[in-house]
Amino acid sequence: LLFGLCFFHALIQERRKYGPLGWNIPYEFNDSDLQISCRQLHMFVCDYAEPPLDALSYLAGECNYGGRVSDSMDRRLIMSLLGKFYNHQLLSDAEYKFTDSGLYGLPVSTEFDACIEHIKRLPMNPRPEIFGLHDNADITKEQNETSLLFNQILKTLPREVAGASDSQQLIEEISSEILAKLPGAFDVDDAQLKHPVLYEESMNTVLIQELIRFNVLINVITESLKALLKAMKGLIILSAELEEVFDSMTLGKIPQMWLEKSYPSLKPLGSYITDLLHRITFLQNWIDSGTPSVFWISGFYFTQSFLSGVLQNFARTKQIPIDHLTLNFLVTKFGPHEDSIEPPPAGAYVKGLFLEGARWCSESHSLAESHPKILFAELPVILFMPVKKAESSSASSASASTYSCPVYKTLIRRGVLSTTGHSTNFVLCIDLPTDREATHWINRGVCALCQLNT
Structure with missing residues (x-):
C-alpha cells in the first residue's frame, strides 16, 4: 500500500x-x-x-x-x-x-x-x-509544448513583416477583408415578428437572446476595425485598445477587446472569423426557415439557454415542473452532416460535438479506443430527450454500463468557477454507452468538445 x-x-x-x-x-x-x-x-x-x-x-x-x-x-x-x-x-x-x-x-x-x-x-x-x-496523449503533449514555444518566440519578434508590404498595410488588408465578409447586425425586430415569444415554443426566446448577444459582438468587431483603419490613416488617435487590436492581428490572434464580448474560443484569428460566419449563417437560416430539425450546439453563444429551452418546451407540453426534469441521451445512427433528418417528437437532435481521448464505434454503438494519431473524432447526431428525474434514475440503473462524458466549449477545459461549482467552460455531462468500466475512460481524460482549436 x-x-x-x-x-x-x-x-x-x-x-x-x-x-x-x-x-x-x-x-x-x-x-x-x-x-x-x-x-x-x-x-x-x-x-x-x-x-x-x-x-x-x-x-x-x-x-x-x-x-x-x-x-x-x-x-x-x-x-x-x-x-x-x-x-x-x-x-x-x-x-x-x-x-x-x-x-x-x-x-x-x-x-x-x-x-x-x-x-x-x-x-x-x-x-x-x-x-x-492513450498513446495519442504524447502527440497532444508535444503539440502543446510546440505551440507554447512558438507563442513565446512570436512575442520577441518585431512587429514588421518582411517583404514589400509592412505590417500596417497587412493589417489594413486583413481589416478590410473581415469588414467585407462580416454582415451587418441582425434585425431583431424582424426576427421577433417571424418568431414571436410563445408559451408553446421556448426556442423562439432562445433565438432572440442569441441574436442580441451576437449583435453586440458584431458591432464591437465592426466598430473596432473601422476605428483601426481610421487610426492608421491618421484621422483619429491610436488608443491603447486599438493598439492591442493591431498587435493581436499582427500575431494572428483574437484581440482582447473582441474576446470580452465573444463566446469562448481558442482559434487563431482567421479560423475565428470563419467560425463566426458559420454561426451567423446558422442563426440566419433559423430566422428564414424556422426552427432547425438538428441543432448545431457549437453555434450557440450561450449553450445553457438552449438546454433550458429544450427542457422548458417539454415541461410546458406535459405540464410538468421544469425542476423535475433532466436530459437523457441517445446517440443516433445519423451522421453529423446528414441533411434529411425529421425533427424528433420530443426533445432535440444535436450535432457538432467532438470526442477527445476516445472515438465512437458505430458497429458496437459504444465508446472505443482512439485510432493512432487521430486526436479527435466527431460524434453522430445525439437526441437530447427530456425525462422525469425519477424515470432517468431507474433507467440508468437498469441499463448497460455508461460513461458520464463532460462536454466543454473549448479544448482548454478550465474556466472560471461559477456558483454552481462548474467551470464556465463546462456545458453538461452526456451518458455514452461503453463495454468497459467507466473508470477506464475517466483515466483517459475523455471529454466532448463543442469546437476545436483550428
Whole structure:
C-alpha cells in the first residue's frame, strides 16, 4: 500500500505535463500531501487487522490531495486513479500490475533495497499508459509544448513583416477583408415578428437572446476595425485598445477587446472569423426557415439557454415542473452532416460535438479506443430527450454500463468557477454507452468538445 501511495503521488504530479488531458486545472500537489497520507496509512494498518481501504481512499483522495482540487471532474479523476493503488487485489496478489502491459507493478520484496532496485528498473521515459492515457496523449503533449514555444518566440519578434508590404498595410488588408465578409447586425425586430415569444415554443426566446448577444459582438468587431483603419490613416488617435487590436492581428490572434464580448474560443484569428460566419449563417437560416430539425450546439453563444429551452418546451407540453426534469441521451445512427433528418417528437437532435481521448464505434454503438494519431473524432447526431428525474434514475440503473462524458466549449477545459461549482467552460455531462468500466475512460481524460482549436 505504501509503495502504491508513493507511485500514485508521482503519477498525479506527472499527469500535469499533458495539459487539460491530464488535469482540467494544474494543481500544486506537494510532499505534505504524501506525508500526511503516509502517516494515516501507518496508523490504520497498525490499528486494524485488515486496512479499511474505503476510509483510506476517502482521506487521501477527498481530504489530503482532494482538498486542493476545485474541479468536480478532476475530483472524480483523482478517486479513479487512487483506486488503482488502494484496492483488495493489490493486497492479495503479490504480482499485481498497475498497467495492462505489465511494465509497472509491485516490487518482489518490500525491503528498502529491493524497492530501490525495482524503481531503477522502471522505464526512464514513462509511456502514457501508466497515467491511464492513450498513446495519442504524447502527440497532444508535444503539440502543446510546440505551440507554447512558438507563442513565446512570436512575442520577441518585431512587429514588421518582411517583404514589400509592412505590417500596417497587412493589417489594413486583413481589416478590410473581415469588414467585407462580416454582415451587418441582425434585425431583431424582424426576427421577433417571424418568431414571436410563445408559451408553446421556448426556442423562439432562445433565438432572440442569441441574436442580441451576437449583435453586440458584431458591432464591437465592426466598430473596432473601422476605428483601426481610421487610426492608421491618421484621422483619429491610436488608443491603447486599438493598439492591442493591431498587435493581436499582427500575431494572428483574437484581440482582447473582441474576446470580452465573444463566446469562448481558442482559434487563431482567421479560423475565428470563419467560425463566426458559420454561426451567423446558422442563426440566419433559423430566422428564414424556422426552427432547425438538428441543432448545431457549437453555434450557440450561450449553450445553457438552449438546454433550458429544450427542457422548458417539454415541461410546458406535459405540464410538468421544469425542476423535475433532466436530459437523457441517445446517440443516433445519423451522421453529423446528414441533411434529411425529421425533427424528433420530443426533445432535440444535436450535432457538432467532438470526442477527445476516445472515438465512437458505430458497429458496437459504444465508446472505443482512439485510432493512432487521430486526436479527435466527431460524434453522430445525439437526441437530447427530456425525462422525469425519477424515470432517468431507474433507467440508468437498469441499463448497460455508461460513461458520464463532460462536454466543454473549448479544448482548454478550465474556466472560471461559477456558483454552481462548474467551470464556465463546462456545458453538461452526456451518458455514452461503453463495454468497459467507466473508470477506464475517466483515466483517459475523455471529454466532448463543442469546437476545436483550428
